[in-house]
Amino acid sequence: MERAIAPTVPSAKSYSFRQLDAVALRASGAPETHGKSHADAPASANPEQRFDAVVIGAGQAGLSIGYHLARKGLRFVILDSNERVGDSWRHRWDSLRLFSPARFDGLAGMRFPAPPRYFPTKDEMADFLEAYVASFELPVRSGAKVDEVTRVDGHYVVVAGNTRYVAAHVVVAAASYQKPKIPDFAAELDPSIRQIHASRYRRPSQLNPGGLLVVGAGNSGAEIASELARTHQVWLAGRHPGHLPFKHGSALAYFIVLPNLFRVVFHRLLSVDTPIGRKARPDFITHGTPLIRLRPKDLDQAGVRRVSRVAGVERGQPVLEDGRRLDVSTIVWCTGFQAGLDWIKLPVFDASGRLDQHRGVVAGEPGLYVAGLAFQYSASSGMIHGVARDAERVADRIAARLRAPALRH
Numbered sequence: 001m002e003r004a005i006a007p008t009v010p011s012a013k014s015y016s017f018r019q020l021d022a023v024a025l026r027a028s029g030a031p032e033t034h035g036k037s038h039a040d041a042p043a044s045a046n047p048e049q050r051f052d053a054v055v056i057g058a059g060q061a062g063l064s065i066g067y068h069l070a071r072k073g074l075r076f077v078i079l080d081s082n083e084r085v086g087d088s089w090r091h092r093w094d095s096l097r098l099f100s101p102a103r104f105d106g107l108a109g110m111r112f113p114a115p116p117r118y119f120p121t122k123d124e125m126a127d128f129l130e131a132y133v134a135s136f137e138l139p140v141r142s143g144a145k146v147d148e149v150t151r152v153d154g155h156y157v158v159v160a161g162n163t164r165y166v167a168a169h170v171v172v173a174a175a176s177y178q179k180p181k182i183p184d185f186a187a188e189l190d191p192s193i194r195q196i197h198a199s200r201y202r203r204p205s206q207l208n209p210g211g212l213l214v215v216g217a218g219n220s221g222a223e224i225a226s227e228l229a230r231t232h233q234v235w236l237a238g239r240h241p242g243h244l245p246f247k248h249g250s251a252l253a254y255f256i257v258l259p260n261l262f263r264v265v266f267h268r269l270l271s272v273d274t275p276i277g278r279k280a281r282p283d284f285i286t287h288g289t290p291l292i293r294l295r296p297k298d299l300d301q302a303g304v305r306r307v308s309r310v311a312g313v314e315r316g317q318p319v320l321e322d323g324r325r326l327d328v329s330t331i332v333w334c335t336g337f338q339a340g341l342d343w344i345k346l347p348v349f350d351a352s353g354r355l356d357q358h359r360g361v362v363a364g365e366p367g368l369y370v371a372g373l374a375f376q377y378s379a380s381s382g383m384i385h386g387v388a389r390d391a392e393r394v395a396d397r398i399a400a401r402l403r404a405p406a407l408r409h
């Protein structure tokens with residue numbers, strides 16, 4: 001069943017949302033508690049609240065879980081520390097457009113409201129997530145930062161401010177992007193050098209004039225370096241993560257390369273179930289995907305000087321592995337993130353500090369799940385087009401456990 005709802009994507013006013021089955025969902029008897037009124041009830045009105053499941057994070061991963069839990073008629077709540085759904089996209093840099101065309105940016109039950117070849121802006125993606133919540137009446141509580149997850153008498157206790165949420169199931173959908181990662185030697189840099197992490201970068205005018213070093217040559221680093229090369233002399237330091245050998249946005253890329261890359265390579269071929277996927281996984285987790293929009297020659301044409309990795313600091317300036325010292329006035333750290341999940345007070349992290357999980361099921365903690373991690377199951381797990389499969393599987397597990405509580409996981 002399809003229904004058009006009022007568009008909220010600002011520069012796509014003429015597109016209507018193709019809501020595939022929200023009406024069917026409501027008709028299936030999803031309980032009242034999933035309505036907005038429940039979501040908007042002041043949390044402090046009841047300092048302890050019980051649910052079948054608590055979902056932490058209202059990005060694409062948490063909302064996808066919510067969609068499937070709602071379809072199964074479960075009582076759940078989605079908590080998010082941001083003020084508005086979509087803010088994790090809104091807070092990214094101003095000029096950011098998705099590398100995935102609209103055709104691959106829909107979520108379960110709703111297509112992205114734009115022509116399939118259109119590359120949405122980050123704000124359009126944010127508005128799409130907000131429209132998704134409204135349309136499926138998902139019970140999101142914004143401004144609810146989870147401070148602690150513990151387990152007491154076989155139930156999880158999720159503390160967010162003054163409120164304790166108690167549930168047999170918790171899904172951590174907080175992504176792998178919470179805490180900026182910057183090398184220790186950054187502290188030795190001359191204080192006159194402006195340092196900023198990619199997560200805080202918005203636009204070129206924030207930065208000092210003069211030479212500028214972008215550290216980290218993955219997708220974010222390459223895109224930010226290419227933008228800054230219009231206003232600054234830019235060096236881009238780091239290992240090249242590989243790139244697609246086709247022009248992004250071309251018909252060849254749209255019709256042949258991207259569908260194969262997203263649907264076949266990232267979604268099926270590179271997974272924990274295939275030898276090639278298991279081999280590629282550590283690199284994907286540490287270094288991200290190959291460059292999707294830009295090729296080295298695009299960077300060269302933009303005037304970006306590609307250099308080796310930064311090895312340390314000498315006399316207050318960054319020094320490269322080849323011994324060169326760069327005289328720069330700004331450094332943009334595109335060096336990635338730590339998961340920032342230390343509020344989970346449970347023994348669920350492996351030796352490298354990562355959540356120990358298989359296909360979203362956290363090891364050793366029955367009822368605890370995760371969604372949207374980088375390469376959680378496949379290379380597509382952390383991307384918009386890949387999150388639905390993992391989310392549905394986790395929601396199925398939760399529903400099965402509720403039907404048969406003796407089930408271990």
Ligand SMILES: Cc1cc2nc3c(=O)[nH]c(=O)nc-3n(C[C@H](O)[C@H](O)[C@H](O)COP(=O)(O)OP(=O)(O)OC[C@H]3O[C@@H](n4cnc5c(N)ncnc54)[C@H](O)[C@@H]3O)c2cc1C
Pocket residue numbers: 056057058059060061062079080081082087088089092096097098099100144145146147173174175176177178220343371372373382383384385
């Ligand atoms: C620059 C950039 C560009 C990208 N472009 C694309 C693209 O074009 N196509 C694509 O498919 N993918 C893209 N991705 C990858 C991915 O789709 C996005 O990172 C997406 O935002 C991940 O969604 P998520 O729901 O897993 O996490 P997020 O969107 O980060 O949502 C996690 C939510 O959890 C909340 N949260 C975290 N900790 C807590 C807590 N303690 N308590 C309560 N709430 C908490 C946060 O507030 C946040 O809202 C991009 C990623 C980046 C970084």
